[in-house]
Amino acid sequence: MTMPEQPYNVYEDRCPTRLVLDRLADKWALLILDRLRGGPLRFNHIRREIKGISQKVLSQTLRKQERDGLITRTIFPTVPVTVEYALTPLGRTLTETVSALTHWAEKNMDAILAAQRTYDERDAS
Template identity: 85%
Template sequence: MKHAYNVFEDRCPTRLVLDRLADKWALLILDRLEGEPVRFNHLRRDIKGISQKVLSQTLKKLERDGLISRAIFPTVPVTVEYTLTSLGRTLTETVSALAHWAEHNMDAVLAAQQAYDARA
């Protein structure tokens, strides 16, 4: 099947999407949003090590790409929730597999790194 885009071409716009999805923070956010809408502060608490600034920037980029949506509720203080869009949900299986692959294979990766370093 021929596609209008070719990820191997240097000027293909798909590279921008791949760049976004290759970002660890984007991957973790998308995985965390899989089951339910999540508030900003819950995301920040759940994803250890992400700064408020990076979380905000990444959420905006994912929203711009159409992968998540933002809902604002007029409470005091204002409540903001993020959820996957239908387009974003097409990635849940892939994102989860990639994110959790690292968890399941970390021991093998560490062993490979040690073996490599010992040879160097």
């Protein structure tokens, strides 16, 4: 029995999945998704939690994730206006994967640094 053909093939150069992968492979996108895993957060809370992200990049990344259906943006009519971001059901399907990837880097950083030193020493000779 043959498997039905998938409508999308990530290995094809014009497949729209490439755009999604490009956005998901961004470090800021991964960090935002991982932070939202714990529940809704306000814009400034996200910015304080993710050191080094600029207001502009955070805003752009959140907008892209909202467009892709991964997060929701809720505006509360307060003074000043309060904006809160949360994962959608689709976004929640990524939480295990995103968490595993982001925290894999933390757990394996010493091994990566050692491999880089070995490579650089070998390459220098």
